[in-house]
Amino acid sequence: MTHLPTELRNLDTNSPEFRSDRALALKYGSQGPRYTSYPTAPHFSRDFDRDQFYNWLKTNQEQNTAPISLYVHLPFCRNICFYCGCNAIVTREKTAARNYLNRLKVEIEMQSQLVGSNRPVTQMHWGGGTPNYLDHAEITELMHLLGSHFRLLDKRYREYSIEVDPRGLDNNTIALLRGLGFNRINLGIQDFDPLVQKAINRTQPYHEIQPLVASIRSHEFRSLGFDLIYGLPFQDRHSVDDTLRKVITLRPDRIACYNYAHLPERFRNQRAIDAQNLPPPEERLLLQYIISQRLQEAGYLHIGMDHYVLPGDELAIAQQEGRLQRNFQGYSLHLADDLLGLGVSAISQLGDFYVQNERNLDTYYTLIDQGRLPASRGCKVTDEDKLRRFIIMSLICELKLDIAECARRFDIDFGTKFDGQIHALRAMEADGLLQLSADEIQITERGRPFLRNVCMLFDAYLDSDPGPTHSSIYSATI
Numbered sequence: 002m003t004h005l006p007t008e009l010r011n012l013d014t015n016s017p018e019f020r021s022d023r024a025l026a027l028k029y030g031s032q033g034p035r036y037t038s039y040p041t042a043p044h045f046s047r048d049f050d051r052d053q054f055y056n057w058l059k060t061n062q063e064q065n066t067a068p069i070s071l072y073v074h075l076p077f078c079r080n081i082c083f084y085c086g087c088n089a090i091v092t093r094e095k096t097a098a099r100n101y102l103n104r105l106k107v108e109i110e111m112q113s114q115l116v117g118s119n120r121p122v123t124q125m126h127w128g129g130g131t132p133n134y135l136d137h138a139e140i141t142e143l144m145h146l147l148g149s150h151f152r153l154l155d156k157r158y159r160e161y162s163i164e165v166d167p168r169g170l171d172n173n174t175i176a177l178l179r180g181l182g183f184n185r186i187n188l189g190i191q192d193f194d195p196l197v198q199k200a201i202n203r204t205q206p207y208h209e210i211q212p213l214v215a216s217i218r219s220h221e222f223r224s225l226g227f228d229l230i231y232g233l234p235f236q237d238r239h240s241v242d243d244t245l246r247k248v249i250t251l252r253p254d255r256i257a258c259y260n261y262a263h264l265p266e267r268f269r270n271q272r273a274i275d276a277q278n279l280p281p282p283e284e285r286l287l288l289q290y291i292i293s294q295r296l297q298e299a300g301y302l303h304i305g306m307d308h309y310v311l312p313g314d315e316l317a318i319a320q321q322e323g324r325l326q327r328n329f330q331g332y333s334l335h336l337a338d339d340l341l342g343l344g345v346s347a348i349s350q351l352g353d354f355y356v357q358n359e360r361n362l363d364t365y366y367t368l369i370d371q372g373r374l375p376a377s378r379g380c381k382v383t384d385e386d387k388l389r390r391f392i393i394m395s396l397i398c399e400l401k402l403d404i405a406e407c408a409r410r411f412d413i414d415f416g417t418k419f420d421g422q423i424h425a426l427r428a429m430e431a432d433g434l435l436q437l438s439a440d441e442i443q444i445t446e447r448g449r450p451f452l453r454n455v456c457m458l459f460d461a462y463l464d465s466d467p468g469p470t471h472s473s474i475y476s477a478t479i
């Protein structure tokens with residue numbers, strides 16, 4: 002049975018429009034960064050100058066009263082999802098969370114002294130893994146620890162969010178999270194189709210999600226977000242349309258739609274997915290089209306690359322006002338320049354530095370037990386990086402680049418500096434992906450799926466690219 006709207010049911014994949022989009026997908030489709038930072042994480046180095054970084058922190062923090070964002074990484078999951086490309090640790094070992102919290106406590110103490118414990122924490126995000134792997138006492142303990150070492154803000158001024166796995170979530174946990182001060186919550190939905198859920202080892206029926214959404218609404222979270230994935234096994238236009246109908250019925254404030262990157266040679270768990278069951282490229286393109294059409298018909302605004310929000314949502318307003326930012330958690334409001342990442346593999350952006358904590362759990366524990374900070378890789382952003390980051394983040398957040406502003410801010414002749422890129426941009430303009438003038442690059446609606454291809458023109462590291470190492474950083478551009 003199909004519920005496809007007429008225009009999709011009748012969509013002719015031999016129509017000139019669809020063939021043209023397909024040709025573009027073939028021409029521009031490649032693996033590319035998601036640009037949650039620039040330089041991107043694969044280009045952080047183990048050889049970066051830690052002393053320079055720590056000296057900068059020590060000299061800077063005393064006077065620093067600027068707002069800060071916190072990211073807390075909680076790496077454990079109870080089950081493996083076959084599509085997962087995260088640094089997740091699947092365990093049911095009872096002591097796992099306890100051991101981790103003990104180390105996190107030490108790291109929080111060390112980092113708060115270095116970074117400054119009096120800085121207002123305007124934003125906080127708990128991600129993973131599965132943050133609700135922790136039990137109620139552990140969640141409470143962790144929030145208390147953070148509150149004891151950083152200046153958490155009154156609820157009117159805070160944006161505190163958490164990613165949760167709906168499996169195992171209940172009213173009591175939702176009430177606890179709200180009571181502890183979280184005001185944004187994100188559910189990993191991915192797809193509602195039972196066959197797809199079985200194929201990805203993530204069973205969470207719609208009838209179990211519905212009451213959770215009602216409970217979240219009753220606790221008055223400022224926003225509820227859903228993560229969806231397209232390109233999963235057994236997805237087709239009918240199943241995705243059915244999932245979208247259910248999603249629209251539940252009406253989350255924010256929806257992120259990610260493109261599944263099948264990299265079984267890198268992620269062992271993905272070997273459980275039979276590539277033959279993945280939607281072929283043409284169907285995948287259609288799925289992307291259906292998602293965009295259906296959500297916009299339902300009143301959602303398409304912001305950035307892969308996010309849809311209700312018109313009143315703060316992200317929509319932030320994009321209009323140029324306050325949208327992209328960082329390791331995706332799109333968010335720009336409420337602080339500095340981000341401190343806590344926990345295994347967490348990434349910080351502090352001043353001109355990107356620093357990633359050790360990714361291996363045992364090594365992370367060893368460093369903490371030795372009383373050492375767990376930074377393992379990083380980089381200091383150069384002036385050239387800042388220029389290119391400004392361009393890439395403008396494009397990815399605002400879908401445009403104010404060339405005159407860029408030239409003024411970085412004191413460059415844009416046309417001379419990016420002569421080669423302008424040539425490539427003109428070819429993209431001829432394909433309808435953007436409009437280029439002396440003052441502006443503007444991404445068109447047709448070009449939105451190829452946004453990362455435009456950004457990649459300005460990425461100076463791509464030639465030395467180590468390739469996809471992490472699917473939350475890399476994925477197929479289309």
Ligand code: SF4
Nearest residue numbers: 078081082085089130
């Ligand atoms: S997708 Fe999320 S819940 Fe599933 S294994 Fe990966 S981190 Fe854990």
